[in-house]
Amino acid sequence: MPTLFDPVQAGDLRLANRIVMAPLTRNRAPDAIPTPLMTEYYTQRATAGLIITEATAISHQAQGYADVPGLYGTEQLDGWKPITEAVHDAGGKIVVQLWHVGRVSHTDLQPNGGKPVAPSAITAKTKTVLIRDGVPTFVATSEPRALDAAELPDIVHTYQAAARNAVETAGFDGVEIHAANGYLLDQFLKSGSNQRTDDYGGSLKNRARLLLEVVRAVAGAIGGGRTGIRLSPVTLSNDAYDADPQPLFDYVVKQLAKLNLAYIHIIEGATGGARDLPDRPFDYAELKAAYRAAGGKGAWMVNNGYNQELAEQAVKDGSADLIAFGKPFIANPDLVARLRGNAPLNTPDQATFYGGGAKGYTDYPSLYK
Structure with missing residues (x-):
C-alpha cells in the first residue's frame, strides 16, 4: 500500500x-x-518530490502583481538557471507554473499602462498587489478589455514559447499550466467571467476551447509527460464563478485525458480556504473517475488544507497520487523530514508572505540538517 514517502512516476518525471x-x-x-x-x-x-514554482508570467501582458518573476526575457531566463541547477544538484525536481492573469491586473503593471485583458470586459471584484513607496499594497484591479478572437492565437503561442524556454533554456523539468483561481484560462472557462458570443464563449465546449488549445500547444512543444495543469472547479478566488461546474470540468478532464499529461492538479474547495462549500457542491471523486474512464494516466494531485493525516489517507485509499502543500512549505523548508518524523511544524509569518527579503522567506529553522 503506497505511502506519502514512496516514489512515484508523473509522466516523464520520476519523483x-x-x-x-x-x-x-x-x-x-x-x-x-x-x-x-x-x-x-x-x-x-x-x-519535496516535486517543486512547483510560484506563478510566473509568460509575457508582460500576463503580469498582474508587482515583483513576480517572468519567463519572457533573457535576464529572466538567466535568473532561473541557477535555481533549477541548484535544485537538481540537491536531488530535487522543479517545474515552473505558467501564468497569465487576464483581468486580475492593474494598468500600472500593463505594457504602456494599457487595460488588462479578459474574455469579456467585466472587472474582477478582487485586488492585486502593487509596490508603493517600497511597501506591498493591495489595490482594486483595473477595468479590463475583451480580447479579440484574432489575439488568441498569439496568446497560445506565448504559452508554447514560454514552456519551450522554460525547459530548453532555463532547465526546468517541466511546466504547470495555471488554469485556476480566476486567472485568464479559468476566466474563459467560467460563465461568470465569459460572456462571449463567438467560438470562445457560450457552450462549455466553447469556453474550454482556449484552455485546450494552450495545453495542446505546450504538450506539443515539450511533451505531455513534462506538462501538468492546475484547475480549481469551485474556488472563490478572484471573483471566479461558474453556474454549473461539474459538467464543465468533467468535460475538461476528459479532453485532457487524451494528451498524456504528467499530472492533473486539483484545488478542492476555496483556494486557501474551506474545502467544502455548501453553496457550490462538487464531486471530486466523479471528476477523477471521468478522467480515468477517458484514458487519463497522469498522476492525480490534490491541494487545499491537507494535513498529514488527510494526505496519508488520500494516498493510502488511492484517491490521490500526489499531495500539494502550500503554507506548510513556507515555514518548513524541511517539511518532508518533519512529516516523516511526525515532528511539529513551524508557524508561517503571514506578514512576510508578500514582498520583502530573507525574513520570513529563507530564515525559517530546520529541525534536520
Missing part, C-alpha cells in the same frame, strides 16, 4: 516522494527577474 511544494506567490523578483535569494529559498525545499 522521490508524493509530497509536492505548491506554487506560492512571494513577490520577491523585482523587474520580474529571479534573484539569488530565490535560489536559496527553492534549494532549501528540494527534498
Whole structure:
C-alpha cells in the first residue's frame, strides 16, 4: 500500500516522494527577474518530490502583481538557471507554473499602462498587489478589455514559447499550466467571467476551447509527460464563478485525458480556504473517475488544507497520487523530514508572505540538517 514517502512516476518525471511544494506567490523578483535569494529559498525545499514554482508570467501582458518573476526575457531566463541547477544538484525536481492573469491586473503593471485583458470586459471584484513607496499594497484591479478572437492565437503561442524556454533554456523539468483561481484560462472557462458570443464563449465546449488549445500547444512543444495543469472547479478566488461546474470540468478532464499529461492538479474547495462549500457542491471523486474512464494516466494531485493525516489517507485509499502543500512549505523548508518524523511544524509569518527579503522567506529553522 503506497505511502506519502514512496516514489512515484508523473509522466516523464520520476519523483522521490508524493509530497509536492505548491506554487506560492512571494513577490520577491523585482523587474520580474529571479534573484539569488530565490535560489536559496527553492534549494532549501528540494527534498519535496516535486517543486512547483510560484506563478510566473509568460509575457508582460500576463503580469498582474508587482515583483513576480517572468519567463519572457533573457535576464529572466538567466535568473532561473541557477535555481533549477541548484535544485537538481540537491536531488530535487522543479517545474515552473505558467501564468497569465487576464483581468486580475492593474494598468500600472500593463505594457504602456494599457487595460488588462479578459474574455469579456467585466472587472474582477478582487485586488492585486502593487509596490508603493517600497511597501506591498493591495489595490482594486483595473477595468479590463475583451480580447479579440484574432489575439488568441498569439496568446497560445506565448504559452508554447514560454514552456519551450522554460525547459530548453532555463532547465526546468517541466511546466504547470495555471488554469485556476480566476486567472485568464479559468476566466474563459467560467460563465461568470465569459460572456462571449463567438467560438470562445457560450457552450462549455466553447469556453474550454482556449484552455485546450494552450495545453495542446505546450504538450506539443515539450511533451505531455513534462506538462501538468492546475484547475480549481469551485474556488472563490478572484471573483471566479461558474453556474454549473461539474459538467464543465468533467468535460475538461476528459479532453485532457487524451494528451498524456504528467499530472492533473486539483484545488478542492476555496483556494486557501474551506474545502467544502455548501453553496457550490462538487464531486471530486466523479471528476477523477471521468478522467480515468477517458484514458487519463497522469498522476492525480490534490491541494487545499491537507494535513498529514488527510494526505496519508488520500494516498493510502488511492484517491490521490500526489499531495500539494502550500503554507506548510513556507515555514518548513524541511517539511518532508518533519512529516516523516511526525515532528511539529513551524508557524508561517503571514506578514512576510508578500514582498520583502530573507525574513520570513529563507530564515525559517530546520529541525534536520
